Amino acid sequence: MSETRRLAHTPVAGVPVVGSARATLDWLDARAEPIPPALRERMAQALAALAPAPEAAVPRGVHDTLLVAGEAMLARLLNHNRTTREAALDLLAADAFVTYAFEAAAEDGTGIAERARRAMVQIATLGG
Numbered sequence: 001m002s003e004t005r006r007l008a009h010t011p012v013a014g015v016p017v018v019g020s021a022r023a024t025l026d027w028l029d030a031r032a033e034p035i036p037p038a039l040r041e042r043m044a045q046a047l048a049a050l051a052p053a054p055e056a057a058v059p060r061g062v063h064d065t066l067l068v069a070g071e072a073m074l075a076r077l078l079n080h081n082r083t084t085r086e087a088a089l090d091l092l093a094a095d096a097f098v099t100y101a102f103e104a105a106a107e108d109g110t111g112i113a114e115r116a117r118r119a120m121v122q123i124a125t126l127g128g
Contacts, residue, residue: 020065021047027062027104035096042093046073063104067119070097075126098123 024047028035035043046069073094077087098119105115 021050024062024065024069028100031100038089039093039096042089043069043096046093046097061104061108063101063108063115066097066101066104067115070094070101071122071126073097074123078126 021044025044028040028043034040047065050065050069050072070093073090077083077090077094082090101119102112102116105112
């Protein structure tokens with residue numbers, strides 16, 4: 001395995017491809033319980049750092065975008081051995097992305113069991 005943990009859906013350039021960051025933020029902002037401002041800002045920054053999918057690519061839903069964002073953030077933290085107190089907000093954001101990904105997938109209602117299985121396998125590989 002390379003020195004850098006890779007995501008299965010990461011292109012060669014190393015930046016995960018996702019759907020619309022704006023649509024994802026809109027979905028997050030529509031939650032009944034508002035996201036604490038510092039956490040929302042960190043999540044917005046993380047989403048902005050991801051590459052949008054080319055128009056010809058298969059569109060990704062909000063749930064996929066959230067999951068990719070969480071995986072990318074966790075991979076970055078692990079790659080830089082950032083698991084201390086100073087990385088608490090980033091760790092919380094990674095957890096929130098994955099939690100919200102499953103909330104969005106449950107709202108969609110299709111293939112939740114398969115999505116959960118794939119996510120568990122993918123996230124487990126990030127641990128090295």
